[in-house]
Amino acid sequence: xxxxxxxxxxxxxxxxxxxxDPRQWAEDMAPQIACQEGLTELTDRHWQVIKFMxxxxxxxxxxPTVRVLGKTSGVPVKELYQLFPKGPAKIAAKIAGIPKPRGxx
Amino acid sequence: MVLGGGTGGTLVANRLxxxxxxxxxxxxxxxxxxxxxxxxxxxxxxFGLTSPGSLARPRRDQFRPxxxxxxxxxxxxxxxxxxxxxxxxxxxxxxxxxxxxxxxxVPEETEGLTGPGWxxxxxxxxxxxxxxxxxxxxxRFTGGRLVVGxxxxxxxxxxxxxEFCFLADWYFRRRKIRDRVxxxxxxxxxxxxxxxxxxxxxxxxxxxxxxSVVTEFNTGDVxxxxxxxxxxxxxxxxxxxxxxxxxxxxxxxxDRSPGLGDALxxxxxxxxxxxxxxxxxxxxxxxxxxxxxxxxxxVAHFEGEVLAxxxxxxxxxxxxxxxFDGHTNCFIESGFGKALLIDFNYDTEPVTxxxxxxxxxxxxxxxxxxxxxxxxxxxxxWHVLLPGRDIPAVRSEMPTTGKxxxxxxxxxxxxxxxxAR
Numbered sequence: 001x002x003x004x005x006x007x008x009x010x011x012x013x014x015x016x017x018x019x020x021d022p023r024q025w026a027e028d029m030a031p032q033i034a035c036q037e038g039l040t041e042l043t044d045r046h047w048q049v050i051k052f053m054x055x056x057x058x059x060x061x062x063x064p065t066v067r068v069l070g071k072t073s074g075v076p077v078k079e080l081y082q083l084f085p086k087g088p089a090k091i092a093a094k095i096a097g098i099p100k101p102r103g104x105x
Numbered sequence: 106m107v108l109g110g111g112t113g114g115t116l117v118a119n120r121l122x123x124x125x126x127x128x129x130x131x132x133x134x135x136x137x138x139x140x141x142x143x144x145x146x147x148x149x150x151x152f153g154l155t156s157p158g159s160l161a162r163p164r165r166d167q168f169r170p171x172x173x174x175x176x177x178x179x180x181x182x183x184x185x186x187x188x189x190x191x192x193x194x195x196x197x198x199x200x201x202x203x204x205x206x207x208x209x210x211v212p213e214e215t216e217g218l219t220g221p222g223w224x225x226x227x228x229x230x231x232x233x234x235x236x237x238x239x240x241x242x243x244x245r246f247t248g249g250r251l252v253v254g255x256x257x258x259x260x261x262x263x264x265x266x267x268e269f270c271f272l273a274d275w276y277f278r279r280r281k282i283r284d285r286v287x288x289x290x291x292x293x294x295x296x297x298x299x300x301x302x303x304x305x306x307x308x309x310x311x312x313x314x315x316x317s318v319v320t321e322f323n324t325g326d327v328x329x330x331x332x333x334x335x336x337x338x339x340x341x342x343x344x345x346x347x348x349x350x351x352x353x354x355x356x357x358x359x360d361r362s363p364g365l366g367d368a369l370x371x372x373x374x375x376x377x378x379x380x381x382x383x384x385x386x387x388x389x390x391x392x393x394x395x396x397x398x399x400x401x402x403x404v405a406h407f408e409g410e411v412l413a414x415x416x417x418x419x420x421x422x423x424x425x426x427x428x429f430d431g432h433t434n435c436f437i438e439s440g441f442g443k444a445l446l447i448d449f450n451y452d453t454e455p456v457t458x459x460x461x462x463x464x465x466x467x468x469x470x471x472x473x474x475x476x477x478x479x480x481x482x483x484x485x486x487w488h489v490l491l492p493g494r495d496i497p498a499v500r501s502e503m504p505t506t507g508k509x510x511x512x513x514x515x516x517x518x519x520x521x522x523x524x525a526r
Contacts, residue, residue: 064368066323066337067257067352071368078325081337087321102397 025097053096063093063101106199110136113391113405114205119493120413122169137178150236182362208392212351222329227347248285249345256324261400268438274314275440288316302454371395377428407432410501432503436479444475450503458508
């Protein structure tokens with residue numbers, strides 16, 4: 001299993017860089033993960049999404065899709081793409097230290 | 106009480122009617138209209154291969170004697186008092202509720218989709234009106250860019266958009282104008298299909314048929330007049346004719362029923378027992394459920410056996426012991442009188458081999474036999490599926506004999522035969 005070091009702590013990730021154990025995540029790791037994804041600054045709006053992702057994962061066992069995020073996070077889909085241009089659900093999940101949202105079948 | 110008299114609602118009502126004697130249980134199916142539409146047939150309408158009128162039959166004729174049909178629109182479900190409120194202000198009490206109201210198309214949730222150009226340059230074949238209008242538009246089409254676009258998952262029958270591409274290739278070749286038509290498939294997924302093994306096979310077919318694929322495209326805006334799809338991340342795909350698969354959600358009454366549905370109106374459901382997570386006396390079948398299985402008629406069919414058994418046990422006060430394995434089975438029409446067949450469940454990817462046993466239809470490979478199977482399925486639908494009978498040799502549990510197992514990453518699996526769970 002690959003590992004990564006964020007905020008001085010080693011964590012296990014999968015091949016795509018998603019946390020395999022969300023309990024290893026801490027808030028101070030987020031800026032460094034975000035930076036790897038090309039986001040130099042995490043604004044309050046970014047944090048609103050990241051915290052929502054954590055909350056949804058804890059409640060449901062999987063992160064929400066972009067469409068569900070747009071309906072429930074309080075941040076509309078258009079803005080979600082401005083905040084996380086490379087794909088809100090995927091990138092926010094990575095920064096929030098939760099597994100890649102389970103795709104729909 | 107069964108809400109919805111479509112594929113799942115009809116077959117489970119009929120199964121339960123056979124299992125439970127009339128003195129011990131009354132079975133009522135509630136639906137807002139009188140017509141049962143054979144949805145798999147819609148794919149063939151735009152190409153003139155099926156007449157839209159042949160796809161519908163009276164809903165109430167599909168039920169066994171002893172199943173009551175009530176035509177009414179549902180306003181909401183009250184989970185606390187075990188009542189269904191109807192639009193006319195009356196209510197119906199239930200002991201056990203089955204949610205079988207399927208998925209609803211919500212094209213208006215996508216910017217511009219139902220704006221100027223809708224049903225003129227922008228169509229969907231997921232409704233009878235849309236498929237009928239598209240037939241006329243295709244017959245007028247003499248060349249240009251035809252785009253087939255999926256806005257977002259989940260959708261009913263996830264292979265249908267691909268089948269549409271294959272049939273469009275066949276259709277334009279037959280009209281001898283294929284060289285003047287540019288075919289593009291646009292998907293929010295990172296490949297042509299959700300399952301890795303079939304993604305390879307289907308991507309190969311798309312390429313062979315000259316269909317370009319645009320992946321990870323989340324359609325944010327449809328400009329029917331200008332002929333342009335724009336993704337949320339700013340990419341554009343131009344078109345002369347667009348065939349869109351709109352967003353899907355659950356029925357509106359689910360949103361009006363506190364505690365029943367999720368953000369999209371689907372009902373959170375145990376993927377094995379098919380009991381809802383909302384309340385023990387509420388069960389779910391078919392597209393209305395949020396389970397990680399395809400929204401497809403075959404899934405509802407395979408769920409039927411499990412669900413009827415669990416409801417009978419629930420009524421008898423016994424623990425639920427029947428478990429759905431996620432079994433899905435789809436014919437994929439690939440044009441020129443051929444089709445592929447895929448068969449998979451929660452744990453096993455679609456593999457090659459034969460179905461349902463060593464002597465059977467070829468899996469994950471184009472063949473004429475599968476095309477005939479797909480056509481024969483319409484008869485099975487009305488005469489075996491809806492009455493809630495088992496298809497001979499095809500069980501609810503996914504079969505493993507005749508299959509060549511494969512690991513999820515596509516590498517050859519262990520040589521020993523894997524047993525179904």
